[in-house]
Amino acid sequence: MNEEYAVDDPGIPVTEPADNTSNDNANVRVTRSGKKTLLDHFPKTSENNASASENSEETSANGSAQKEDSNSCELQKELESLSEEEKKIVHSSGSLVWLYFFKSTTNKEEAICKLCKSVRKTGASGSTKTLSNHLENSHVKEFHKFTKLSTIKKKLLQLTKSKVDPLTESKSQPTLLDLKGSFGSLPAKSLRAKDITKAIAIFLCKGLHAYDTVTEEGFKYLIWKLEPKYNIPHRTTFSRSIIPKLYEEVRSAQMQYLKKVVNTLESITITTDLWSSRAKDPFISCTVQFFESSEDCFELVHLLIDCRPFPHPHSAERICEAAYEMLEDISVDAEKVKVYFVTDNDSKMLLALQQPSAAKSADPSQPDILRSQRPWKHIPCFDHTLQLAISDTRKDIGANTVIEKVSAIVSRYSYSTLAKQNLQKFQKETNTVEHQMVKNVATRWNSEYLMLSRFLEQRAAITLELSDSGEDGLTSQQWKLIEGYVQVLKHIAEYTADLGSTKQPTLSMVNSVLFEIKNTLDEFLRKPSNKGSGIQFARALFNNVKLRFPDCKYKDNDQYVLATLLDPRFKALLMDEEEAQDKLVRAALKKKMEKGGEFVSPLSSPDKTTDGESAPKKSKWSNLGKLTKSKAEQHSDNSDLLSKEVQIYLSLPTIDVETGDAIKWWKTNGHSFPNLLPLASEYLGICATEVPSERVFSDGGNTVGPKRTCLLTEHVREIVFLHGNLKIPKIFKSL
Structure with missing residues (x-):
């Protein structure tokens, strides 16, 4: 696929939705010196429908920002050319003219020149205009130095007013490092500001952060350090304008993509x-x-x-x-x-x-x-159906009371700080791994297994803590019930872990997973060393799995069977190869008929005449009969061709179940099986959970x-x- 995508999942191409009037939400792709910014990888806002006046304003704003950057660079160069003594002078407070004058001790309205001892009037207001005029007329060299340093000091004062470190709130003038790229503020309509605003919106959504994050001092300081000229929009601007607009852009791109591909x-x-x-x-x-x-x-x-x-x-x-x-x-x-x-x-x-x-x-x-x-x-x-089978089993063997008691004990370690501290103490005393408890989620059977497995791991520490706290513990019979529960479900949890994947086909795994579960339970029941509550639980679960997953709905269901056959990890491992070939051929023929392909339904052969009967007369439908025969021969040829394709496919070795990539296999080999590829696209894309x-x-x-x-x-x-x-x-x- 040669299209550029707005998201990592294959599918949503970058589009250019129309730009609305909001200054905070808009975003335009920016390329500086041929390099893409982070926002270039996400849906961008088109400026095609914006008014000419808005474009003019944005151009003007960008030009102003560039001019400010230029001034900042010039000021930085001027500061770097100064001596250390001159830098101290520039950063000092008050007028620099007092470097060359001092106030008279006898008259507060007079100042005396340090260079020539001349007396000059300052007036009641303390004006320094007459003093600078004296320097210009009588001390030209010193006046040039005074003018140069005063100009630099004025620029620094302007910068100090516009930018103060938000962390320290220092009113001192910035250093040379602080000056870099920090002269003035970014206009809200500038491309740079829009890029940063959209990046913050993406940060909030990807991290599920609160809108108030943009008002936190630490976040504001981070943004200030990265881009001192950027002003963060208010939290309500993000919640009411920026993020809703980003939502509309991405959703619009997604809908356009779906309209393009869904009916193919x-x-x-x-x-x-x-x-x-x-x-x-x-x-x-x-x-x-x-x-x-x-x-x-x-x-x-x-x-x-x-x-x-x-x-x-x-x-x-x-x-x-x-x-x-x-x-x-x-x-x-x-x-x-x-x-x-x-x-x-x-x-x-x-x-x-x-x-x-x-x-x-x-x-x-x-x-x-x-x-x-x-x-x-x-x-x-599949997961929920298995959950029901396990729930039925718990009821059958009376395990619900035990699981409720374990859940209550686990919850106690969550809300009681003292209980948690005591548990940690006993974990150290008994050399038990210092793991935390796992809570049970009612809708996920594997979380129940994980809770009991962890509870069993911490048995020594939990028993001592409950006894020390005066709380009721579990009886030996209840501990045995948990042991049997964990022992049986351990293997089932391993088999079902991948059924929720969105990276590999999952419906094709269902019959194979059921095969493993049933055989694992059967082997457990047959093993002489397995006794007690484990056997009781395994027997009840085996019966409930058969009830919840009947063969007529799974093993004999074409959806599951064809998905398994078309998965190169399994193919015909669970059925006779001749039967598998027949199912694939029939499914491919049906697919061709549905799509209006060249294959047609099989036609029955005409009845043969007996030896004693005369040859039938020429039928008035003879020409139609010839067409029927031609179609039947064509169908036979196509069926033979398809049978060979299926035979070759099934003869190839299966790929490893754990490490093999079914999608990659079809991507590489699909061109060799053009009649099976549409079937693979249909059945391998179905979710199992x-x-x-x-x-x-x-x-x-x-x-x-x-x-x-x-x-x-x-x-x-x-x-x-x-x-x-x-x-x-x-x-x-x-x-």
């Missing part, structure tokens, strides 16, 4: 979920993932589309309406591009996004939008922190969007 895709996956902030404001997320495939490109693209306010009620009808709005936002034509929605297993989500049953379609009490067929397919989040949406809400939670609960929902929307879509250029990643 084989498929697109949308993940969505609901979330409430600390301020109890509800939001709904939308992320997309797809493969952008062309002659010179095979890229897995992931984009955050929105995290917008979603007022109550959160009914299935409202969620379904929101799903249709998402399709409209990304400009996708569901008749041309296959659309997949990935969500959790919440009943409202399933009712809103799954295809309605015959009974639901015929139920007049249901809203029309829920009775109609959806233009998409729904895929349940809704983790991308969970990451959005994690960013949202960090945005609306304990001290930012009054943040407006629109501001949350803008910051989270920019945080997810603005990427620091790659050239800086090695720094």
Whole structure:
């Protein structure tokens, strides 16, 4: 791909949205001596639609700034030419004329020349005009020196008035180093000022910093040191103007990119979920993932589309309406591009996004939008489904009470400083690794495993601390239950760690991960040395995994099967190769038919005549029959060609599961398999989990922190969007 992109994720090309009238938000690409600035890597503001008068003002402002820089350089050279004694004179207070005169002790309105002892009147006001005139008329050499030093001193006084170190608030005159590039202020419309303003906006959004950051003394001092002439806009200018405009620029560029590519895709996956902030404001997320495939490109693209306010009620009808709005936002034509929605297993989500049953379609009490067929397919989040299987297992073996007790103990070490200090003391006494406790997050099964694993690691220190504090500890039976829980889930956590990736295909991993989980549990159950609560937990989990992941929905489901076959890490490892070849050939033929290609449906052969029957008469449809035969022969030839392509693909060795790069493999070898590449683009781009949406809400939670609960929902929307879509250029990643 030869286009320049505004973000690191492949996909959003740099565009030039029209420049509005705000002086603080606008940004124009600046090239100085052929070098790009940091802001050149982000969407820029075009000046094409700005008025001629604005351009004239900006040109004038830039010229003024250049003139000030020139004056500053000249002053610096003048100071460097002075002797140390002269520099002290320039930095001294009062008029320099008193270097050559002293006041009379007998008359306060008179001054005496140090050079010739002449007496000169100063008047009641103490004017020094007569004194300088005396120097000019009687002492020419000294007068020239006086004029030179006075001029330099005047410039320094002007600089002192305009620039004072904000950290020390020193009123002393600046040194030579302070003078460099600090004469005057940058006009708000200058290109340099706009660059810096936009960089600060990006800093705030990428770091999820509060708007008040720009008012902090340390931040102001940092900016002053980097660019003394720059004036930081007010925090409300950032919140009401600069960041909203940056949001509109990046969103506009994203929408333009999607309109360009979305209807050329084989498929697109949308993940969505609901979330409430600390301020109890509800939001709904939308992320997309797809493969952008062309002659010179095979890229897995992931984009955050929105995290917008979603007022109550959160009914299935409202969620379904929101799903249709998402399709409209990304400009996708569901008749041309296959659309997949990935969500959790919440009943409202399933009712809103799954295809309605015959009974639901015929139920007049249901809203029309829920009775109609959806233009998409729904895929349940693998992680959430596994979470449900583990939750079922906890209930079956009565482990919920133990986990609740462990969670309470862990929370105690979070809010009690004394308990935490005592735990650290006992960690040292027992030579236990000084790790902190891990909290459980209800919606993530692996966080529960991590909490129990860490709790088990700290068993000695925790037992002593609880006993010393007089708190109830765990019984030996409860500790055994935790041991069995951790022992069983350890391997499962390893297998599922990569299913939330946006860097590699994930739907293709599901059947392989299920294969590993089921076999790991089976081996655990068969091992004679495994006893007690571990066996009980493993047996219950094995049964619940089979219930939650039935073969008809996974192992025998074409979406999962084809994704696995098209992933060079797995291919036909889990099925018969002949069956795999047949599935791929049929899928490729179907794809060609959907796209209006040269392949047609197989035709049945005509019935053969028996020996005793006479030859049939010539049919009036004979010419059509010839065409039918020709089509059948063509189909047979194409099928043979496709079978050979599939056979060659399956015969190639698989790449390493852990280190292999499926995307890179198809990018390198896709031209050799032109009929399979569209299938790979469709199925390898589908997400297995809704983790991308969970990451959005994690960013949202960090945005609306304990001290930012009054943040407006629109501001949350803008910051989270920019945080997810603005990427620091790659050239800086090695720094």
